[in-house]
Amino acid sequence: MSFIVEIEVPADAFPLGELIERHPDAHVELEQLVPTSDGLLPFFWVRNVSADDVAVTDEEEPAVDSIIVLDDTDDALLCRMVWNRDEEGLQDIIVNEPTALLEASGSADGWQFQFRFIDQTAARRLREELSAFGIPFEVMRVYSVREMRERQYDITPEQHEALVTMHQAGFFETPRRTTLAEVARGLGISPQALSARYRRGLNSFLESTLYETE
DSSP: OOEEEEEEEOGGGSTTHHHHHHOTTOEEEEEEEEEETTEEEEEEEEESSOHHHHHTHHHHOTTEEEEEEEEEOSSOEEEEEEEOTTSOSHHHHHHHSSOEEEEEEEETTEEEEEEEESSHHHHHHHHHHHHHTTOOOEEEEEEEHHHHHHHHHTOOHHHHHHHHHHHHTTTTSSSOSSOHHHHHHHHTSOHHHHHHHHHHHHHHHHHHHHSOOO
């Protein structure tokens, strides 16, 4: 069974750490990692830093070959970075290890990474590689993929079960393939309890997906 591990490392343990150290209010979010024959082209968003300050980061950061500002939304800069593959570090671990990087963000408090592993062996290899590179890290959370989904949409396990069961049974289709009473019977609860459960869960799900949060 796959599971999620969240770790935290110091700001200077990952490329762009120098930018964060020069601008303590900076906030960086990696958006996408694209492997190429020449290395990696990570796309990232950075806030509270000017385009000029970002442009000179490759001159100060040995692990960065170049950075291009692609877009300026006034609120943040969308950038593309090419890593220097001759500089070893956490970026190499991310590329070479059998793991999926789901999220990564950096600030003056450090970098937070969210990885998905398929087994304990892959997670152990990450810990070994971090130790081999001398990168200090702290494991913040370990949880299942299901728990991640529930946390992401702010719904309880019971609400998640109700919504999934109703969807699979065709309750939300037109015309419906089942009734509230039939689904409730299968879950071993009353139709009134199921109605309240799925309405609260659906409300939380819609609020977390339709509206932006700060």
